[in-house]
Each structure stands twice: as structure tokens, then as C-alpha cells.
Amino acid sequence: MSKVEGWLRRAWNHDLAWNFRHSPVAILAALLTLVCVGGAVFAPWLAPHNPFDSGALNLSDGFTPPAWTQGGKAMYLLGTDDQGRDLLSAIMYGARISLGVGVAAVLFSMALGVGLGLASGYVGGRLDAFIMRVADIQLSFPAILIALLIDGVARVALPREAHDEIAIYVLILAIGVSGWVQYARTVRGSTLVERNKEYVQAARVIGRSSAAIMLRHVLPNVMGPVLVIATIHIATAIITEATLSFLGVGVPPTQPSLGTLIRVGNDFLLSGEWWITVFPGAALIVLVLSVNLLGDWLRDALNPKLR
């Protein structure tokens, strides 16, 4: 029996895997997520057109309705937008940006929140008080407001010409910073429990540095809840990105995310060209819903009280 086989067998028999196999909702959500993520990640190979190649766009094909309705063309399955961009391709490329921003923002949030939470819980004292008061203050603002604020400041502070190139990074930063609190609080709580356990005291006795104890000993034992929060947070981050883009402060229209597509299409919703906004909207709903369901399942599966 090879090593890989043994590893796979162990994974298959793991609690989590067993739980997954017996939860139809989780399987469905995972499948949908897989389709969305796959479509997004492999968009350059899978998408029928390249919506960012402005030379390939044909204005004469603008406002083509979906293929199955009257006036639709087979080459544009979900129709085209005002510039003749294929909507299916635009959605795939858009989901790529939405997902990319969402995941990057969550990773950023997680790194920030976990770091601060560990320090807060392990060091305690004034540092703990300070970090937790900052967290309290931030919690009194809605996340979207903080993201808007950071985005607005960045826009004023940075030169106009650079906006388009760095818009995505500003967005990641804005969404990331607006979401660190829940990680910090969770990790701090777990750290407070862990720090007095025997293995931590043992490590302290043999003279390991605080940093090493936090990272090598405490961190692995507090990551479980963090992963659950992160999964659910991805969905929130995607929604936040879409909201900012819908408001016109997110991703520029030259590289449309799902939110930007919805905003652009919104202008035509009243005039009968519903597909330009409805399909990106539907794609956003499916993506967020499936990630959310997956996150919910993970939370339940990892919650010892629910076992």
C-alpha cells in the first residue's frame, strides 16, 4: 500500500469526510462552488470570447438578447451588453475578479485578525485592552462603510492615473481591513483558553520564546474556528466587493467584476434589456449562496456540540 493511498484512505474515513458524504446540501453546494470557481479560474480557456480584448468587440452585436429568445445569436448564449461583449464570458471573467478579490481580502483579513488576536490573547494587559477597544470601535461601523472610507481616502491620496491599476489592491485592502475583527475576537478567546493549558506551560518552562509558542503551539490549536469564519467571510467579501463596484467605487469598468457588470446593466434594466444585469446578478447569487452553504456545513460539522 503506497503512502498516497494510505493518506487518501485516512482522509476518506475522517469524520469530516463522513459528514460530507452524508450531507446532500453540502455536496450540492460543493458542486456549485466547484462549477463557479472552475469557470472563473479557467475562464481564459473556457470562455467563448475574450471580453477584455476591445479589438475583438463588435459594436454591431451590442444588445443581442440571449440565444433562446427572439433575435438571439447562438454564439452569444446569454446575450451581449451595450458594447457587444459576450455576457457569459464577461460573467466568467467577472467572477474571476470577484473571487480573486474575495479570497485575497479574506486571507488579508485572516492574517491581520489572527495575528492581532494571538498577540492580544497571549500577551494580554494593555495591548489586549487596546486591540480589543479598537475592535469594539470598528464593530460599531458597518463593514461597507469602513471599506468605502478606505477606498475614498486611497482615491484622494493616490494620483488619478494610477487608480485603475491599483484599484483592485485598494479594494482588497479596504475589504480586508474591514473584516479583521471577528478573527481577532475568536482567536483571542481561544488563545485565552489555550495559554493556560499544560503544553503551553511546558513550552514556557523549557524556555521557548513567546513568538515561537504563539506560532508553533497555540496557533495550530485555534485555527479550526478561524477556517469556518473564513469560509463564510469569503461570501461576505464577495458581496462587499460587488456592493462597492455597484456603487462605482470598486473595480473599474475596463476590468468588470460581477458588481460592475450589474451596475452597467442596471442602466438598461428599465428599457427591456434585462439580461445585461439579471445574468451577472444570478451568477453572483449562485456563487455566494453555494459558498455560504459550504461554510454553514463546515461550521456545523466542526462544532462538537452538534455532533
Place this chain on the structure above:
Amino acid sequence: MTFTRRFTAAFAVAVAALVITAVPGQAATLRWAAQNDILTLDPHSQNHATTHSLLAHSYEGLVRYTKDFQVEPSLATSWQQISPTQWRFNLRKGVKFHDGSPFTADDVVFSYGRIMQPQGTNQIYVFGVKEVKKIDDYTVDMILSGPNPVLLHQFVNFRIMSKIWSVKNKAENVQDYVAREESFASRNANGTGPYIIKLWEPDKRIVMTANPAWWDKLIGNATDVIYTPIKADATRVSALLAGDVDLVTDLPTQDVTRLRSDPKIKVLDGFENRTIFIGMDQHNPELLYSNVKGKNPFKDVRVRKALNLAVDRDAIKRVTMRGLSQPAAIMIAPSVHGYGSDIDKVAPVDVEGAKKLLAEAGYPNGFEFGLDCPNNRYVNDEEICQALVGMWARAGLKVKLNAQPMASFIAKIQKFDHSTYMLGWGVATFDALFSLQSLLRTKTTGADGSFNLGRVSDPKLDALIDAAKTETDPKKRDDLLRDALVLTRDNYYYVPLHHQMRPWAMKKNVTTVYKADDAPESRYARVD
């Protein structure tokens, strides 16, 4: 007993309210929305149609247009030509500015000196006037540098400010808009006109109320006007449908058909006298925002021609404008004097031809440049620019689009900080000279070339334009204008896109007069 009395009182109030709303001719509020905001309240600072249109509610000129664009007396009651270069204007007596100061000849002399200041962009409206002489308190003489057949048309947008008010508030100098200067006059308005501008909250609203002391009478009944700039197309139309605004003066093209079929809405059609075009920097030795170093490709007529050939004007008309435009080859619209349909023939789109021309000019692989665009000024401005990026990409050109609101866009391109830009030119005087002189005459600090932002300079064209300024023989003048328009077309100094149509929509109970010069006047508006 108490109950009955209270009930009777309430009933009386209700009846009274009903009667008040039912009687026609009562004072009414006009809630008017359009895409963009005014740039300033200083009437001599920016030559921008929306700004002029709103400010005309407060500031008046010596003359004004009738509904049919005939010139009629306004602050001047009559005029005569003493000689071809000397005009005498008799001023209206007893007119007061909104602050109470009297209107006299001093204000005309002062306003002339003010509008001529180089930091403004409105010198064209007094172009050819060498001096304004006060004869007495209610008479001024305009001394011209040469005969000027369109003088009165120019004066429509030459707005008179109070000298007393300006001096008192230290607003004698025109606001330097490009330097982002603010002054008392750029934040406060004080004219003689039909409406008093009470409040301007930039990007939010302008509130006006009828001037009870105005020398003329309102034609409609709109005694209060609230102007709201609403950039988003769908929001603007929704506001009209929901009844939050009464009048929208720039409709998104995609909604025109639907609004026409809506029984609660009335649509007024109209050709605006505005031509939308792309300007190219033809002055800088090295093109900005480009990968071409050490030279400026737009100095080469073949490159300019290539840009022209690659544009599919019919597709823009059909898809983006939904039929509401007329493809353009020359720089003036059909309603402008000097227009000829025989010279406004658009060459068919020819991408291969464009590629060949670019290769001949030494750019077989194209090159990069920037396109600056407003996104709240002209009908579908940003969408058209996006479409142009695609059309030029097919000819091998890589275009970086920078679309932003009019207020920041116009400041940027007036600093010549661009490689190409989109602009639309409406013709306040209804005469081709206005466009030729502003857009094509070699740039000076005054009216000549005031919006020649690509800094086109062609001595032959200058000679034609200068000759047309003072030519009084109508036939000869028309020939000069025509030659100048054809010369511009054949040298591809601009990329004309189309003459814009611009329907207005209003609620069924609103009546007003369509103005092709993009200057809606609330004095015509009735809300019943």
C-alpha cells in the same frame, strides 16, 4: 358641538386646498433634472452650455433669443448702427439687480472688461468689440474692430454683472477655473433676470425663485425651480416616472421608446445644434500618454485620417444612440448657418484602409494613446468612448480610456493634459464662425481658439476664419465658412462623430419650449 366645529373647519381647509390646486395659472414649482451640474456661478468663467443655461435664469444679456431664435431686446431696448464699426445700444431703464443695485451703462462697460480677462473662456461672445463707450447712464456705444454680421447673436451669451456688487464683494476678476480658484462670484449669483438663484449645492441642487421685480413677465407659471443633476441614467428616468421630477432634459437613448409609450409622460423631440467629436493633440512635440517617443503621430495627416476611417459612425448611431444621432463629417450641425448636406457626407468605415495609412505613416503595429472623456455631459458619452476604444483597437491602436465627470475632465483638457479627448460643441450663435473660431483658429489668449485644445494651427484656415469675421457680403461670407469647413474636414483636424439629438421628457402636466441650443428656459415652463 366641538366635534362638528372642528370637522367643519377641517372640511373648509380641505376644500380650500382643492380649490387652490385646481385653479390653473397658480404659482408652481418646476423640478428639473439633467445629467450634469453647472461648473460655476461666475457668468464669465466657463463657456459651458449647462452653466450658461442655468445662469441665464439669473444673468441677462443685452439681447436674448425668442423661441424661434430671433434676437429680441433684453437689457437693451433698441440699437442702431451709427457706422459699420460703431453700434449704439439704448439700455432699459429702471432695471434692478437682485441685490437692489440699479442697472446702468457702467455695468455694461464693467462686464465687457471682465469677460475679456484671459482666464475666462467666454471672450468669444464679445469678439470683435474693441471698446465699450459709455455715452450716458442708459446709452453705450460698441466700437468694433471691423464689421461683424453676428454681433447680436454673440451678445445673447454676454451676461451683465453689477459693477457695484462685484466691487463690493471683491469679485471684479473672473474666476480662474483651471487653477481651481473660488471667488464670491463663483459661489453667488446676482443678475437682473427672471429668477433669483438662492442656493447652489454642487452636485446636489440649484434652487431658484422668480424675481418679483423682473422687467418682463414669466410666460409659464414656474415661480420656483429646483434643478437636480442626476448622473445615473436609470435613476434619472426613475425619478421622472416616480414623479420626483417634472422635466428631464437629457434622456438616456435606451429609454426614449419606452417613455414615448408611457401615458403619463410627454417626449419632445429635437435636434440639438451640437456636434460631438474627438480632438487630437497636434501641438506637443511628443505625444502624452503614448508609447511613441520623441514625436507626435497626430501631426501626420495620415494618422488623423486613419483614426477617422476606423470609426463606424453608423454602428454608434444604430446601437449606442438608437437612431438618435446623425453621423457627421463636418464640425457643425444642420441647424447652424453655414451647414451644407453636400459637404457633410460621411465616408464609410474602412479598417483596412486605416491600417494601411498607419503603416505608411510608420506605425505598422499601431501605437498607444490616451482618450479623455466626460461621463456625464453628452448623450452616452462614456459608452461612445468605450466603443471608439474597440474600433481603434481593430485598426491596431491601443487606447487607454479615462472617463470622468465634466468638472474634472474640462479642467484637465484645458491644461492640454491629454493626447485625445471627446468634446461636443453647441453653437450659441447659430453660425459656423462660432465653431470655427473656437475650435480651429490658432490659439490665442482671447476668443480665437478658446477651445482649440489640440492646438490645431493652419495659416490657411486662420486666413479663411479671419476673413469671415468681418466679411459683410453674405454670399462671400458663406463661401469662406464653407471653405474653412471643407479644409478642416479634408485635413482631418478633428474626428467628428455625430450631430446629437436630444429629446426631453416631462410629465403630461408640464408644458415648455424645446431649445435646440441646449439652453432650457424655465420662464416658458407651465406646471398645471
